[in-house]
Amino acid sequence: MPDLVRPDLSLHYEIGGDGPPLLLLAGMLSDSATWAPLLPLLEPHFTVIRPDNRTTGRSTPWDAPVTVAHMVDDAIALLDHLGHDKVHIAGHSMGGLMGMEIAGLHPDKVASLSILASGPVRIPRGLAMFESLLAVRRCGPGGEEAWLRALYPWIFGPAFFETPENVETALGAALAYPHAQSADAMALQIEALRGFRPRSKIGDIACPVQTVFAGEDLIIPNDAARDAFRAIPNLTQSEIATAGHSIVWDAPNEVADKIMHFVQTA
Template identity: 30%
Template structure:
């Protein structure tokens, strides 16, 4: 497995498919496995580059606290290591915030932006959710119980009615060891610190905003903030899906992503 390096932090990544470059950025407490169900279809039209953020997956744990700019620098290190001068960027949740900051700091590296279930500024509701998730991550020692709590918040009602929550968590844990509690807490703190709202008009990349009507973590106003704030942004609303549309309805998510990217 190849690694990129940013200031001694090693970042696991992989490349597959062929075509224009498409960078995939996962969000809080997620790794490259987030894209498993949609990546084969994306690979048919794009050379996809996926990586694990620091404190996630096979990437190194952070040596200490960090800020969103460190995650942007990690992302640039991955692009450099993968030989990508300019890429379409698809970011989910916190990955969408990283993508926004990347487009603001390095506009020459971003061919387009797709922001899935992301935000620009948290309100009181989202602050409460993020603080609860951070406190649960800090206080619950049992990995399975902690993941059940987080997945309950993240997944939509339709998904939770059709799949047992404990079974979902068992599959996640079977795929690899859970993040350390310290690592997850650091990532939730990044969520609490993130704010791009006033700078959105400076984003020049062609942007696609996807949000889901069943998203309990980041409900409708946050997708609307991005659509209103980024000049000429395209909007897609995914009906009845929760915070993880690439898992809950891969076909609808893939169709929306490719529908925007076709011709760009």
């Protein structure tokens, strides 16, 4: 699939489907592949655009300058490159923060915004978790498997672990993935999240916005996020009770239904 050449980056993206444009923005440690469970559900209805954020996937170089502002500007440049005047956006976790920035800075470009398992709140525990996982990953032989095993209880809901094979299946797929983010790239992205300061105000977001919380989320404090989101004037809030932070993988059908229904009624 294609790449967009930026001044300091070659931005890889995937595009497929047919219909109104829908930009999907991945969260921490993830690239365009994180949306795989949603693609057969969304691509019959939308032209789905999935960039690999800086430090992830097939965007190169892996160590290009990176801040959340860089990633937001990459997404805007991609929309301009593709000729889309206005798009629907769905963002997961850090991708939700990116979507809010795009909607606040470029209100003319956003028809609707779906924010998945995310919130405009600072989360010291989440950063500490990412740093601990990075330390495990760098601990030596076996670190690649160990950090993934330590990650899964943070991101998946309890139902995921009721089937023991799920952990081994997820682990095997992650270890075999040829475009996995390296430990050094992971460190750069952690610093980008740590340094994030919004360039827009949440109350300036004018497009219809829905937030979809994960009831079993251990990373985003849902109560604090709900309160912060209330500054958005045109807001719908809902929850998928059984999903963990990795809401797209825990509950793909429910997430796809919420996106499609919201877009249709926005």
